[in-house]
Amino acid sequence: MRITHILNRNFQRKRADWVSPDVKWTDNIDDVLSSDADIVVELIGGLEPAGQWIRRALESGKSVVTANKQVVARHASELIRLANQHGQHIAFGASVAGGVPVIAGLQEGLAGDELVELCGILNGTCNYILTRIENGVAFDEALREAQKLGFAEANPAEDVDGLDARAKLTILARTGLRVAANHSDISARSISMLAPIDFEYAKLLDCTIRQISRAEKAGEKLLASVEPMLVQSSSPLASVEGPQNLVMSTGKFGGETVFAGHGAGGNATAVAVVSDLISILRSRQTAGLALYEDGITELPVSADFTTRHYLRFVVRDEPGIIASLAQILCRAGINIDSVFQKPGFPKSQLPFVITLEPCSAAVVRESLKQIAKLEFLVEPCVDLPILD
Secondary structure: OOOOEEEOOOHHHOOOOOOOOOOEEEOOHHHHHOOOOOEEEEOOOOOOOHHHHHHHHHHOOOEEEEOOHHHHHHHHHHHHHHHHHOOOOEEOHHHOOOOOOHHHHHHHHOOOOOEEEEEEEOOHHHHHHHHHHHOOOOHHHHHHHHHHOOOOOOOOHHHHOOHHHHHHHHHHHHHHHOEEOOHHHOEEOOOOOOOHHHHHHHHHOOEEEEEEEEEEEEOOEEEEEEEEEEEEOOOHHHHOOOOEEEEEEEEOOOEEEEEEEEOOOHHHHHHHHHHHHHHHHHHHHOOOOOOOOOOOEEOOEEOOOEEEEEEEEEEOOOOOHHHHHHHHHHHOOOOEEEEEOOOOOOOOOEEEEEEEEEEEHHHHHHHHHHHOOOOOEEEEEEEEEEEO
16 A cells, blocks of 8 residues: 555645655645545545545546545435445444544454344543543533643534434444434433532442443334443443543344543544554455344434433422422432432532332333423532443
8 A cells, every 4th residue: 555645735834744745735635536546535624525535436437435424424324325336345344443443343343143132331521521520520621621722623512412422322323233324313411410429429329420321122123322321340341431432232143242441632643543454455445345234223312311310409498399309300200219319418409319110111101391490409409321
């Protein structure tokens, strides 16, 4: 393999000494697409013009390596079909979990199994922020730290609101579970409502809090969500920190498999990109095709998991609070498991926690709509599923 072209904005000031003088620098995509290059590597990000350029590259008889999770999450079926029609390959190992070979592992390493469930931590920015909150730092301050260190963008919504992880989960569901899901149908919830007190209460339950992406085949539907959850301290998910990612797959025959490593950063992403390049080179040598659409099914998506729940309330203390909450939960058929209240807080802003026995997420949400009308609430309830 050798580099033939480098396409970049303002390339005149970006030239590097290590690049061969034979390499053509350009800011015109047509120079690349009309060349004799065999493979195009797309790393510009964003939906457009990246999506259009990927399509044009495949149509012009070039394979594509991309790290673009948003394009792949939305258009994987179209791009894979286009690659196959033109006898080319599209590889996107860098789009999920950076240097962790989870795409290749699910696609090839576990090809002999029937995967039924995926669960993992797919966003290093959220991981960093949650780790700092766990150490007593408020969310806003933790976010500013992440931005200063380059983990979070100036507009951090893609990360903290779960949109980045949702795109990655869409790709994993297709690759691992063989289910085509519309990324916008997958529920994504922000981590911004979390506070250090939530980690204190989680610790009492022998848990910590992580942003969890999960997808599970459940009959004729796909259960899927991205949201902060309590995870047991003994779980591999609890020990994931900073830019690390972890994905756990559960197979019908092979049981649980764990993929873990650095999911963010230039070096980790570069490893995935070069690995995809080598994979395409080897596939060309054996005349193989990288991906097939055979066996992909479309299922409706729901976030209605049945789990235990953690509910953290902040109230203005008065008699009958627990009774009022219990009455609403009882009418919905929800059983209370435990009640926690740490001392030392003012009665005007008193935090306490109720944990629930396993119940439907939809039923909990409906109950919380009624609870939100109670006058003693100082701020909205924080509802976190508990991953057992």
